[in-house]
Amino acid sequence: MAKPFLSIERLTQQFPDGAGGTLTVFENSTFGVEKGEFVCILGHSGCGKSTIMNILAGLAEPTSGVVKMDGMHVSGPSLDRGVVFQNYSLLPWLSALKNVTFGVAARHKDWSKKQVEDHARQYLAMVGLEGDVVHRKPSQLSGGMRQRVSIARAFANQPKLLLLDEPFGALDALTRGTIQDELIKVWSQTEQTVFMITHDIDEAILLADRILLMTNGPFARVAESVEITIPRPRNRTEIVEHPNYYAIRNHLVQFLGQRSLELAGQKSDQDDQSPQSVVIDKTKDDTDPEPAPALQAVVNE
Amino acid sequence: MFANLDARSTLLSVAIFVVGLLIWHAATHVPDTGPIGVQLSQEQRDTLLAANMSGEDIDTYAAEGVAYAQLEQIANLGLSRAMIEAAGGIRALGISVPDENSAPAPGSLFPSPALIGKELWATITDPFYVNGTNDMGFGIQMGYSLLRVVIGYTLAAAVAIPLGFLIGMSPLFFRALDPYIQVLKPISPLAWMPIALFTIGDSELSSLFVIFICSLWPMLTNTAFGVANVRSDWVNVARTHELGSMRTALTVILPAAAPTIITGMRISIGIAWLVIVAAEMLVGGTGIGYVVWNEWNGLRLDRMIVAILFIGVVGMLLDAAFARLQRAVAYSE
Numbered sequence A: 001m002a003k004p005f006l007s008i009e010r011l012t013q014q015f016p017d018g019a020g021g022t023l024t025v026f027e028n029s030t031f032g033v034e035k036g037e038f039v040c041i042l043g044h045s046g047c048g049k050s051t052i053m054n055i056l057a058g059l060a061e062p063t064s065g066v067v068k069m070d071g072m073h074v075s076g077p078s079l080d081r082g083v084v085f086q087n088y089s090l091l092p093w094l095s096a097l098k099n100v101t102f103g104v105a106a107r108h109k110d111w112s113k114k115q116v117e118d119h120a121r122q123y124l125a126m127v128g129l130e131g132d133v134v135h136r137k138p139s140q141l142s143g144g145m146r147q148r149v150s151i152a153r154a155f156a157n158q159p160k161l162l163l164l165d166e167p168f169g170a171l172d173a174l175t176r177g178t179i180q181d182e183l184i185k186v187w188s189q190t191e192q193t194v195f196m197i198t199h200d201i202d203e204a205i206l207l208a209d210r211i212l213l214m215t216n217g218p219f220a221r222v223a224e225s226v227e228i229t230i231p232r233p234r235n236r237t238e239i240v241e242h243p244n245y246y247a248i249r250n251h252l253v254q255f256l257g258q259r260s261l262e263l264a265g266q267k268s269d270q271d272d273q274s275p276q277s278v279v280i281d282k283t284k285d286d287t288d289p290e291p292a293p294a295l296q297a298v299v300n301e
Numbered sequence B: 001m002f003a004n005l006d007a008r009s010t011l012l013s014v015a016i017f018v019v020g021l022l023i024w025h026a027a028t029h030v031p032d033t034g035p036i037g038v039q040l041s042q043e044q045r046d047t048l049l050a051a052n053m054s055g056e057d058i059d060t061y062a063a064e065g066v067a068y069a070q071l072e073q074i075a076n077l078g079l080s081r082a083m084i085e086a087a088g089g090i091r092a093l094g095i096s097v098p099d100e101n102s103a104p105a106p107g108s109l110f111p112s113p114a115l116i117g118k119e120l121w122a123t124i125t126d127p128f129y130v131n132g133t134n135d136m137g138f139g140i141q142m143g144y145s146l147l148r149v150v151i152g153y154t155l156a157a158a159v160a161i162p163l164g165f166l167i168g169m170s171p172l173f174f175r176a177l178d179p180y181i182q183v184l185k186p187i188s189p190l191a192w193m194p195i196a197l198f199t200i201g202d203s204e205l206s207s208l209f210v211i212f213i214c215s216l217w218p219m220l221t222n223t224a225f226g227v228a229n230v231r232s233d234w235v236n237v238a239r240t241h242e243l244g245s246m247r248t249a250l251t252v253i254l255p256a257a258a259p260t261i262i263t264g265m266r267i268s269i270g271i272a273w274l275v276i277v278a279a280e281m282l283v284g285g286t287g288i289g290y291v292v293w294n295e296w297n298g299l300r301l302d303r304m305i306v307a308i309l310f311i312g313v314v315g316m317l318l319d320a321a322f323a324r325l326q327r328a329v330a331y332s333e
């Protein structure tokens, strides 16, 4: 089997636990992400999602294991991996526009000022920020607007991989919906590979091609990889009517509510901890005579 | 009526100023009757006359400042003025009489507001005259002081800000240099002066050194603190954009730490201005601090007070300039 675009191999992260011992957040975790794929990772608070993302971004070094992108070893941050941080991380002394040109200028050092600004404005417009608002400082923007700027900054750099850490965590449901739509719009236009952390099951189903499920820590692992068998373009009001929607949703809820706990704390015994592939497709299962529960796991590997 | 806070505070300020002037005026006002004469009541005068003292004697001695109790003694002894002069004068009797060497009545030497006003006007209208080394316009003297402050302060900033960056960005340097900073920081400016005079020798360079060393610490510690406390998220933004350490320092850390750094610079300029006056008093020669000392020695208290006033005003202007700068670099999260 060919190596995926992004491959995480036997990744282990340990921290001092503060009482003299070590805390193993995850051990020998192995998974991959294909080019152009939109992957969401779901898991309980503290299981190590941000830790994984910081390693993917190159902002942190794992205790052991490697991350490869396009066959190249990831070490240190790079413009090829754009990050949208949980708390937006806009530079508060710069206007919205300047925050985006900051990134664009870093990527395209040979561009003229005008080129940089036009490019930045184009991406700000994609997330619905046009006109005078772009000259406002982050402190003068609403939380939703800030997050849009942050997304525009990341997309404007056209990184090979886009990493989003709970980008909508601090937003109200209405704003969240709008920006999710904008994110999908920008993503479908740019065909970037996206790796996104979220707490929100519905958000994950709406956005993702595939959802990675993490068990609780310590010794957390990516236990399952659930394919979202709902065709695009998806629409938040229509997907609930798709036959797969509730099947997938129930599976996710059941995992997070129950099995993430049951599977927690299992040591790896030196094995690669690859996730089980799960495909739930009721449109094909209809012919299946088995009166199985609504969810059915199909193990590939 | 005065709903506006600005208007009310201005009014209060003016009121305090006026009241202060009035008190000052009252305390320094010298009555025209002369500084040393004694005023006798009609009753006292009658008593002395009744004791056979001549009216002329009473007036003469009273004008010289001999108190009533003493006049009464003289009258009771039946001494006439001719007899007293023959005996060697009123002091020969053991009676103390104020003369020009005696301590003046309180307030009589301290310049009145009117005098200060006059001197102030003279200074403002002609700040740059030169009548020899000890008599130059305050404008020129202020120029000397400001020049020293600017040179010493700029050197301090040139050292403190880069060094502060280094300390703030590197835990190694922070730990290594912290003990020295902690010990050197609290040393009084005036304690540096003898060391400087001894090691450097030249008094001009010594005052520059003292300005330098005293304005160094607030800038150094504030820069280090500001740089060390830049939110790691912002540094991560720089890292994910592959900015080199120089560009990160200039485009992310500097603007992020700027408010803290400018606060340090503002504290430092205040200290530098305090120190220059003290240093010039010690070193002498030129500068507004020397003026204060020189006028005090010449007992020109009016000029001394005007010089002090100017020190306050220039200090205020320096501070205001940095307050402006502070507002310019401030940001809200």
Ligand SMILES: Nc1ncnc2c1ncn2[C@@H]1O[C@H](COP(=O)(O)OP(=O)(O)OP(=O)(O)O)[C@@H](O)[C@H]1O
Residues within 6 Å of the ligand: A015, A016, A023, A025, A043, A044, A045, A046, A047, A048, A049, A050, A051, A052, A217
């Ligand atoms: N620098 C660190 N030192 C020690 N322990 C750490 C460090 N960073 C993270 N941890 C621990 O690692 C575990 C995983 O943290 P992480 O931030 O990755 O969780 P998370 O899945 O992102 O949680 P959340 O959903 O709340 O953001 C936690 O138990 C945390 O206490």
Ligand SMILES: [Mg+2]
Residues within 6 Å of the ligand: A049, A050, A051, A165
């Ligand atoms: Mg997290």
